[in-house]
Amino acid sequence: MRAVLSKTAGGPETLVVEDVLDPTPKAGEVVIEVKAVGINYPDTLIIEDKYQFRPERPFSPGAEVAGVVEAVGEGVKGVRKGDRVIAVPGWGGLVERLAVRAETVIPIPDAMSFEEAAALVMTYGTSYYALKDRAQLKAGETLLVLGAAGGVGAAAVELGKAMGARVVAAASTNDKVQFALEMGADNGLIYPSGPMDKAAQKELSGEFKLATGRDGADVVYDAVGGDYADPALRAMDWNGRYLVVGFPAGIPSLPLNLTLLKSVSVIGVFWGAAVMRDPKAHAANMAELMQMYADGKIKPRVSKTFPLEKAGEAIQALGDRQAMGKVVVTI
Ligand SMILES: NC(=O)c1ccc[n+]([C@@H]2O[C@H](COP(=O)([O-])OP(=O)(O)OC[C@H]3O[C@@H](n4cnc5c(N)ncnc54)[C@H](OP(=O)(O)O)[C@@H]3O)[C@@H](O)[C@H]2O)c1
Numbered sequence: 001m002r003a004v005l006s007k008t009a010g011g012p013e014t015l016v017v018e019d020v021l022d023p024t025p026k027a028g029e030v031v032i033e034v035k036a037v038g039i040n041y042p043d044t045l046i047i048e049d050k051y052q053f054r055p056e057r058p059f060s061p062g063a064e065v066a067g068v069v070e071a072v073g074e075g076v077k078g079v080r081k082g083d084r085v086i087a088v089p090g091w092g093g094l095v096e097r098l099a100v101r102a103e104t105v106i107p108i109p110d111a112m113s114f115e116e117a118a119a120l121v122m123t124y125g126t127s128y129y130a131l132k133d134r135a136q137l138k139a140g141e142t143l144l145v146l147g148a149a150g151g152v153g154a155a156a157v158e159l160g161k162a163m164g165a166r167v168v169a170a171a172s173t174n175d176k177v178q179f180a181l182e183m184g185a186d187n188g189l190i191y192p193s194g195p196m197d198k199a200a201q202k203e204l205s206g207e208f209k210l211a212t213g214r215d216g217a218d219v220v221y222d223a224v225g226g227d228y229a230d231p232a233l234r235a236m237d238w239n240g241r242y243l244v245v246g247f248p249a250g251i252p253s254l255p256l257n258l259t260l261l262k263s264v265s266v267i268g269v270f271w272g273a274a275v276m277r278d279p280k281a282h283a284a285n286m287a288e289l290m291q292m293y294a295d296g297k298i299k300p301r302v303s304k305t306f307p308l309e310k311a312g313e314a315i316q317a318l319g320d321r322q323a324m325g326k327v328v329v330t331i
Pocket of ligand 1: 150272
């Protein structure tokens, strides 16, 4: 079978497509014929050895896949050949066939395409865990989403609305803000795309306050970091919750005096670790997300697809800040 491999640390241009041996299922495993692979920002980091996990080389990036069960190992119960399933191996997904533990696969509802299924778990899983379990977002609260047209950002916009919040979307271009408004955001603003000095940060904070209205945001969903964090923290309401999700724009330092003045909680979000520590809570969240999909409250937006041999270009699109919603590799 064909596999996209990282053999040396570096950008997407270092990835190669090679023939490797087909996997066979060990006891308790199933082999999935992969149809679609969701691309996430961590794919840009893992191939450069900049992610929390550093797999041994050669390895394939690709954290989440959707496909059809092709073979079932000894002792597997509840999963059958021909089932349409999602798997989230973390890496190893940009391949034609993948062996995973049977108990980790999630059935795909009939109405959901493989592309949507490959675009659902990491982004909506992360954002639902962040908004529901970590921030305890309530109906009627104001949610400010930074990077609102990106993968996790767009999911946060849609989930924020589904949870009854008033959602303000912030992103670096007019097209991205429009995209977030189409996802359901109530209000949107464009922020500068480059680094900001103190004056520009102060101005942005004023714009965040204006857009969130009243006394500021109850919850900030920050999947961007960098120079955007300080202005967002300054635009928070009393008892605000600041969600630390990701840092494509750089790891920021926050002035802690601001958290005291507004009684703000800064809350770390590490979805992957939370899933491993509490698989039951993750399964419950996934069931709720599938119900929201069935009810038409959420729908992953796949803005672009790439074939397997162009998987590097798909990853590059995220590194270049080009992607909106989700980018998916189809096989
Ligand atoms: N904490 C967790 O458990 C968890 C789980 C999944 C992902 N993440 C993290 O969340 C972040 C977003 O992931 P994603 O998959 O949603 O990525 P994505 O689709 O590429 O979105 C990232 C967004 O960040 C903004 N951005 C700002 N500066 C950027 C830069 N220099 N390069 C690229 N993007 C930049 C872009 O929006 P604008 O152009 O509008 O600014 C972009 O839409 C990543 O840091 C990822 O590692 C965290």
